[in-house]
Amino acid sequence: xxxxxxxxxxxxxxxxxxxxxxxxxxxxxxxxxxxxxxxxxxxxxxxxxxxxxxxxxxxxxxxxxxxxxxxxxxxxxxxxxxxxxxxxxxxxxxxxxxxxxxxxxxxxxxxxxxxxxxxxxxxxxxxxxxxxxxxxxxxxxxxxxxxxxxxxxxxxxxxxxxxxxxxxxxxxxxxxxxxxxxxxxxxxxxxxxxxxxxxxxxxxxxxxxxxxxxxxxxxxxxxxxxxxxxxxxxxxxxxxxxxxxxxxxxxxxxxxxxxxxxxxxxxxxxxxxxxxxxxxxxxxxxxxxxxxxxxxxxxxxxxxxxxxxxxxxxxxxxxxxxxxxxxxxxxxxxxxxxxxxxxxxxxxxxxxxxxxxxxxxxxxxxxxxxxxxxxxxxxxxxxxxxxxxxxxxxxxxxxxxxxxxxxxxxxxxxxxxxxxxxxxxxx
Numbered sequence: 001x002x003x004x005x006x007x008x009x010x011x012x013x014x015x016x017x018x019x020x021x022x023x024x025x026x027x028x029x030x031x032x033x034x035x036x037x038x039x040x041x042x043x044x045x046x047x048x049x050x051x052x053x054x055x056x057x058x059x060x061x062x063x064x065x066x067x068x069x070x071x072x073x074x075x076x077x078x079x080x081x082x083x084x085x086x087x088x089x090x091x092x093x094x095x096x097x098x099x100x101x102x103x104x105x106x107x108x109x110x111x112x113x114x115x116x117x118x119x120x121x122x123x124x125x126x127x128x129x130x131x132x133x134x135x136x137x138x139x140x141x142x143x144x145x146x147x148x149x150x151x152x153x154x155x156x157x158x159x160x161x162x163x164x165x166x167x168x169x170x171x172x173x174x175x176x177x178x179x180x181x182x183x184x185x186x187x188x189x190x191x192x193x194x195x196x197x198x199x200x201x202x203x204x205x206x207x208x209x210x211x212x213x214x215x216x217x218x219x220x221x222x223x224x225x226x227x228x229x230x231x232x233x234x235x236x237x238x239x240x241x242x243x244x245x246x247x248x249x250x251x252x253x254x255x256x257x258x259x260x261x262x263x264x265x266x267x268x269x270x271x272x273x274x275x276x277x278x279x280x281x282x283x284x285x286x287x288x289x290x291x292x293x294x295x296x297x298x299x300x301x302x303x304x305x306x307x308x309x310x311x312x313x314x315x316x317x318x319x320x321x322x323x324x325x326x327x328x329x330x331x332x333x334x335x336x337x338x339x340x341x342x343x344x345x346x347x348x349x350x351x352x353x354x355x356x357x358x359x360x361x362x363x364x365x366x367x368x369x370x371x372x373x374x375x376x377x378x379x380x381x382x383x384x385x386x387x388x389x390x391x392x393x394x395x396x397x398x399x400x401x402x403x404x405x406x407x408x409x410x411x412x413x414x415x416x417x418x419x420x421x422x423x424x425x426x427x
Contacts, residue, residue, distance in 0.1 A: 005344065006030060009150055009166040011137050013037070015112075016312025016329035017172035018119040022067040023337045024168070025126040032164060033123075034152055038134030040120060042113045049320065051286045052204040053231040053243040054112050057406045058085060058105035060327030063334050068122040072108060075118050079236030080110040086402045090219045090269075093401075095226075096392035101399045105408055109233045111206075111241065115326070132164075140169065140182040140308070147307040168347065169308050170336075172329075177314035180296065188303060194295040194363075198319055201252035201289045203260060204243040206282035209275055219272060227251045228267035229321060239282060245321065255285040293319050295363055299352040309336060309351045316359050324362050327407055331358045361404075361411050383423070387414055390426035397423050 008028040010021045013035035024031045056064070065072050076082050083089065087102040108115075123129055134155045141149040141163065149165040171179045180190040219232045229245035244253045244260070244267050253263045265273050295316040298304060312329040335354035339347055391398040400419045403409040414420065 005167040007032065007166050008168040008170065009034060009164050010170045010172055011035075011150065012172035012174060012312070012314070013040075013116075013120070013131070013133070014172065014174060014312070015115055015119065015326050016174075016314075016333070017170070018116060018123055019064065019067055019330055019333045020170050020172055020311055020336060021129070022119070022123050022126070023333050023340075024170070025123075025129060026337075027340050028128070028167065030128045030130065031126070032130045032132055032166075034132045034135055034137060034150070034164070036134070036136050036155070038155065040117070040133075049112075049202075049288050049290075051112070051283070052202050052288055052320070053233045053241045053323070054110070054115065054326060055233065055323035056108040056110075056115065056330075057324065057327040057408075058107055059407045060330035061106065061108045063330040064108075064119075067333065068119070071118060071122055075108060075110065075114070078114075078118070080108050080114065081234040081236070082106040082108060083234070085406045085408075086399060091402065092219075092223045093388045093391055095222060095224055098391050098398040098402070099393070099395045101395045103399055103403060103406075103408075105403075105406065107406070110235050111239075114236050135162075137173070137178075140179070140186060141165075142186055142305050142307065144187060145305060147305045167307065171308070171310040171314045172312050174313040175294070175317050177296075177310065179308075179310055179314065183305075186305070188305065189301055191296045191298045191301055194297060196293045196319075197291065198293060198321075199248050199289075199291055200319070200321060201246050201249075201287065202243055202320075203245075203253035203255050203263070203285050203287050204241060205260075205285045206239050207242050207276065207279040208239055208282055210278045219268070223267060223269055226266060228253075228263065230264075230267040230272075231323075232268075232272065240279075242276065252289070253287075255287050257285070260285050290320055293317055293363075295359065298348075299356045304348055304352075306346060306348050309348055311336070311355075315355060316363065318362050319365075322362065322365060322405065324407060328358060328362060331407070362407065364411070365405070383415075383420065386426075387420070387423045390423035394422050394426055397426070 005028050007030040008024045010017045010033045013033050021031050021033050061072050084106055085103050087100045091098045135152045138151040138153050140147050147169050150169055151161055153161050171177050184190050219230055222229055231243040233241045235241055244263055246252050254260055311332045318324050332355050336351055339351045391401045397419055404411050
């Protein structure tokens with residue numbers, strides 16, 4: 001049942017914004033979602049990475065079902081592929097395939113427009129929901145204590161600036177978020193930014209594999225330990241999203257047909273290369289480059305206005321290689337729900353504290369660029385290398401490693417004697 005708060009505004013109609021808006025409909029009488037794209041489309045300009053492989057991990061799928069009950073089953077019935085995070089995958093670590101052990105938790109695989117289409121359909125059925133599309137966000141409205149709304153400018157010719165008042169504003173505008181600039185304009189400090197330079201380049205296309213090929217074939221990781229990454233994910237309509245990756249300019253995958261085929265042959269297992277040679281190409285090859293991960297540390301600011309929170313890539317953009325972005329956004333949506341359940345005051349401070357606890361583990365998986373490792377970090381790194389080596393032959397270690405990577409369990413689970421002891425013995 002909504003509290004006395006009247007209105008919330010969500011900036012951004014991507015996965016993070018739509019799911020967060022779904023949470024807010026339980027707490028606010030009016031929820032307005034603003035997006036610069038003029039109309040929902042198959043692939044939106046606001047999601048430049050939209051044509052590449054996406055993975056909603058089990059933890060994220062559970063939250064989607066909490067916010068919109070039964071939606072995962074609806075997506076499955078409409079063609080999305082549900083896959084156990086280990087037994088339905090062929091996962092490789094340092095060129096070695098992990099044993100395919102049932103973990104008992106399933107990811108949801110689909111194209112990015114498919115996820116957004118189903119979230120949007122459920123969201124617009126909610127009472128008090130309003131979509132404002134084709135409008136640019138110009139800035140925040142507020143004072144030295146709290147944010148009270150946003151200024152928007154519709155893209156139609158001769159349009160004039162409009163004001164949307166709100167008890168809560170949520171920035172879900174992705175990596176291009178201008179909240180740091182807007183806060184500075186209101187007299188606040190910009191947040192510090194932590195960065196990890198990863199320089200990952202992508203090339204992707206949709207394909208249809210031969211009929212005899214296992215439709216649930218899911219491959220991920222550095223198959224041949226040569227810096228070439230591969231994701232082949234079964235999605236809706238009997239399609240697969242084929243994404244190849246390289247790190248650094250020397251291994252950026254090409255987008256011409258011959259170069260793409262040669263890169264793929266160096267990245268994929270031989271049987272998959274053979275199957276893809278007979279596959280039907282359903283789209284052009286598209287490229288995308290991801291230079292660095294970035295965490296804007298709003299939680300560390302000495303002063304931050306209430307009435308504003310930042311979620312998804314606008315807060316922290318993680319390495320897409322790990323496929324954790326949408327799931328982290330879902331975890332943040334649940335954290336905002338828990339914040340609103342606990343108190344209606346100091347929403348920003350409480351939310352950012354919860355978000356920091358969520359982000360610490362996946363951020364740590366990418367490392368800290370340019371920071372010298374202390375003894376503890378060196379020890380942890382050595383243990384992780386042994387765990388990853390042991391996972392190639394030990395089912396228990398493999399299952400626990402994947403549960404941590406899938407954000408089902410905290411990294412501390414890898415240090416249990418039943419897991420770490422096996423890794424040390426194997427090593």
